[in-house]
Amino acid sequence: MGRKSLAPVRRAEILKHFYEVLVKEGIEGASIARIAKHMGVYPGHITHYFKNKEEMLIELVESLMKEYAEQLIPQWEKIQDPGKRIHKILDMVFSVDWAEFFNNRVFFACFYLSLSNRKIHSLINQAYERFFRILTDEIENCIKPGISDKVDTAAIADMMIVQMEGISIYNIILRDKQRIEAASRMAKEIVLDLLNIDTG
Amino acid sequence: MGRKSLAPVRRAEILKHFYEVLVKEGIEGASIARIAKHMGVYPGHITHYFKNKEEMLIELVESLMKEYAEQLIPQWEKIQDPGKRIHKILDMVFSVDWAEFFNNRVFFACFYLSLSNRKIHSLINQAYERFFRILTDEIENCIKPGISDKVDTAAIADMMIVQMEGISIYNIILRDKQRIEAASRMAKEIVLDLLNIDTG
Amino acid sequence: MGRKSLAPVRRAEILKHFYEVLVKEGIEGASIARIAKHMGVYPGHITHYFKNKEEMLIELVESLMKEYAEQLIPQWEKIQDPGKRIHKILDMVFSVDWAEFFNNRVFFACFYLSLSNRKIHSLINQAYERFFRILTDEIENCIKPGISDKVDTAAIADMMIVQMEGISIYNIILRDKQRIEAASRMAKEIVLDLLNIDTG
Amino acid sequence: MGRKSLAPVRRAEILKHFYEVLVKEGIEGASIARIAKHMGVYPGHITHYFKNKEEMLIELVESLMKEYAEQLIPQWEKIQDPGKRIHKILDMVFSVDWAEFFNNRVFFACFYLSLSNRKIHSLINQAYERFFRILTDEIENCIKPGISDKVDTAAIADMMIVQMEGISIYNIILRDKQRIEAASRMAKEIVLDLLNIDTG
DNA sequence: GATGAATGAGTGTTCATTCAT
DNA sequence: GATGAATGAACACTCATTCAT
Known part of the structure; x- marks a missing residue:
């Protein structure tokens, strides 16, 4: 051998x-x-x-996307109550900390490269689609018990991601914690409102 | 001479x-x-x-940010009616076309560089603050006549930028026109709702 | 064991x-x-x-030279008549096909390396001396029966090799089948003439 | 400026x-x-x-081929008598010195590369065609006065090049001055014979 | 004002070879 | 006997920049 x-x-x-x-x-x-x-x-x-370098790059993106997913769900999986659970998720997703959970230098390097590299784009796309599915599942879960209904689950999930990303970028541009936190709170309220959940 | x-x-x-x-x-x-x-x-x-190259880079960012501003306002300045005007602004800002108004390759190159270059960051920041002021002015304009009141102008302007940026990034990641257009429509409704303006 | x-x-x-x-x-x-x-x-x-690489190279040249010799003689050894035999040899040696019997890429790589590598030179030299001896033997064989005499066997063998190699190179340079075939025919006649054999 | x-x-x-x-x-x-x-x-x-390197290589081959031509003709252009002239040319072309006039290392490097590089092949081909034309011209010149006639000019020129190249290679392989000189003399006689010129 | 020669460190990649398992 | 990790130098080529004319 x-x-x-x-x-x-x-x-x-x-x-x-x-x-x-x-x-x-x-x-x-x-x-x-x-x-x-x-x-x-x-x-x-x-x-x-x-x-070659591209292979290394792609493998890095792959591993990062995998790692992100692994660190994501555990954060709320122990919470049983659907109401508290959705609150936790929104708190996380729209927090400044969350916006800096990923290293921006690394994330936006990958993101930039995805503009010209199909494979990298595909990996990032898949990661977001996975995240999208997680969010729709969670939203559906918290609707069932009657907490909210008659909502377009997918649209709200997309909206959550849009706002999450927007906050992330705007946080980098502004570097103004107060305004970002205010925007985060507002984003949370908006989503809760879409879900017909009492904002309190 | x-x-x-x-x-x-x-x-x-x-x-x-x-x-x-x-x-x-x-x-x-x-x-x-x-x-x-x-x-x-x-x-x-x-x-x-x-x-050196940095000087060239900074001058490019400077000229781009200037150019962006110049191409921005003219688009709605001829519209007199405050209601129609805010609709026009929202349609623009949340449109897929708008998300591709700037060349992504260039914009995100600059954005990425702003993560490590103070001057570039500052230039981008200033451009967004200018845009922020334009939005607050417009919002205030459309409130005065009683169309909406009791709103946190600045917070809504921030929210508009957050959603605009979020849509821009999500558009790049998804490459799914329908979902992005749906998200854009929803974003518009959300803002109109925040402004207490009838969504129609 | x-x-x-x-x-x-x-x-x-x-x-x-x-x-x-x-x-x-x-x-x-x-x-x-x-x-x-x-x-x-x-x-x-x-x-x-x-x-190391040199050892491998030398072994390759060795095996190639051996292989060449093995594929050579069988081609005419079944022909008994000395006259027909020498015609066959000349036809072979001066044919375009023969000029491309060896892979040029490989042969000239070895040949080029022999310019700076004594061992490789020696191996090629030996192969040619062996070929030279085969040719002299064949010439002598066809003289004995009186077909030709008073000829400098060695000189003619050398001349055959010279013309064979010349045709090989010129074939590569010209890539003109007709001219090469004409030269081959002429080379054959020249040798037959040197051998005092009727060209026909 | x-x-x-x-x-x-x-x-x-x-x-x-x-x-x-x-x-x-x-x-x-x-x-x-x-x-x-x-x-x-x-x-x-x-x-x-x-x-890039290829460009440099091609330019080298180009300049070498040009230089070869320039050093070639002057050697016999002062000789007026056609008979002496053709003798001089043959002496040169079939001499051991001539075989080493060009640096073998360089020539066979170029030659080897011509096997895989079209441009290099073309340059070498052109140089040989030029040389071929020079030889046919010289042969024609020495025929006119009646020194020889009824000869296939082109075929003899080709034959001269074939023998010249053959001697060059065989010289490298043998490294035996006497045999190469003998082959050279014989080659000269052969050509003179083809030209119907008295070999003396 | 403009051109282009020159520098010296850098790039990603491949090389022949050696060493450890 | 065989595998594959590791080395260290070299490869062709590009870089940002400086200098001379």
Whole structure:
């Protein structure tokens, strides 16, 4: 038998360092040479595990999108009461913290690249569609008991994402916590209103 | 009197080509060498007029933000009736076309760079604050005649921008015209509702 | 007795793939990595069986020269009549097909390398000396019965090789079948003339 | 006015160093980095004047083929007597010195590359066609006065080139001056015979 | 004012080879 | 015997920038 494959481990290591360099230096600074130096290895080490930079990039986006999903749901899955649950979700999604839950440097690097790279776009698209489905499920759950009805579940889920993203960008542009928090509260009320839930 | 300086003209020319290369090749492809080739000059020509790339970049963002503002207001300034006017504004801001009014490649390149460049961030921030003021003015205008009152003008303006940006991003991610148009309509209704204006 | 060594088999396999890559990609493309990929193994596999690239190269030249000789003689060994035999040899050696019997890409790669590598030069030299001896033997054979005499056997053999090689190169340069065929016919007549054999 | 263009000068300089490195290190060693080091400049200097390596290579082949032609004709153009002239040409073409007039390392590098590069092949082909025309002209010249007639001029010119090339290759393979000189003499006699000229 | 030569560090990628399992 | 991780240098080429004319 030959030597056992370290590829999955090494690839994960490389992606970790890639992420860190991306955070520190931005996409324009995240060169293979720089990542290698940050790892303390030679550039050849990286291209040994990823046949080229694009492959590495795509794998990073893939892993990030997966990780995001994993960190998402656990936050509210322990809450049983549908009413409290939807409140929790809205609090999270429209919070400033949430807007900074993802590293902006990394997220918008990926987002920007999705404008010209079909694969990256597809990965991000899938992640959002998954998130969309989670939201529709949650909305449906809180309607059943009669808390709200006659609502266009899908439209509201889309609206939640729209507002979430809008707050995220506007937060970056304004850097004004008070205004962003006010907007977040208003967004929450709007959604609750759409759901016919008492805003209190 | 001496010869008139050609610098402003040349700088504008360079920025035009910079913009075009940015659209075609993205920020990673918009190198000085590439812009020079696109112009049919030597790289030295560009660095002769801009002391370095950052200066050129900032000037581009500056001119873009200025241009955006100039193309904005004219669109509704001829409409006298305050009610129709606010409808027009909302139709514009929440339309898919509007979301693609700015070249995404260019806008998000600038936006991404604003994450690490204070000057660029400041320029974008100022542009949005200007837009914010325009919106508050318009909202106030349409309230005065009694069409709506008791509203937090600033909060609504912020909310409009949040939704506008959210739609813009979500449009890029989804690439689903129907859903985006539905979200746009809903966003408009929400704002009209906040303004206590009949949605019809 | 232990397990039988697979080394000779593996080495032959590697050389086969080396040859194929050489044909397809030329000497500059025949890297160990590329050969390994073509085989579906790791580069280490190759350097495990050949201590370095030069060794592999030399072994390839060796095997090629051997193979050439093996494919050569059988072509005319069944012909008994000395006259017909020499005609057959000349027809073969001066034919366009013969000029393309060896893969040019491979042959001239080896030939080029022989300019700087003594071992490769020596191997090629030996092959040609062997061929030279075959030719002198054949010439002598066809003289004995009185078909021709008073000829400088060695000189004619050399001349045959000279013309054969000249046709080979000129064929590559011209890519003009008619002219090459004409030259081949003329070369044959010249040799027959040197051998005092009736050209017909 | 800007700075005056040094491009032709620099390009020629680079080609000179390229040639020298090619002679010393072979095609595999003639990397841009190595040529740059040999010149005492940075690699960027070279790619500033040649957009890529292929362009540089083709320009080298072009200049070599041109140079060959220029050094060729002068050698016999002063000889008036057609008989002596043709003797001189044959002496030259079939001499060992002639076979080494061109640097073999360089010539066969180019020749090898012509197997896969159309442009290089075309340049070499053109050079040989030019040489072919020179030879036919010379042959015709020496026939007119009645020295020889009823000969296929073109076929003999081709034959001369075939033998010249054959001697060149065989010289490299054998490295046996005596045999090559003997072959050269014999080649000369053959051609004179074809021309119906007394071999003396 | 304008051109273009020159610099020197950088890019992603591939190389032959060695070492550990 | 065989596999594959790891090395370190090299590759062709591009970069932003400076300098000389």
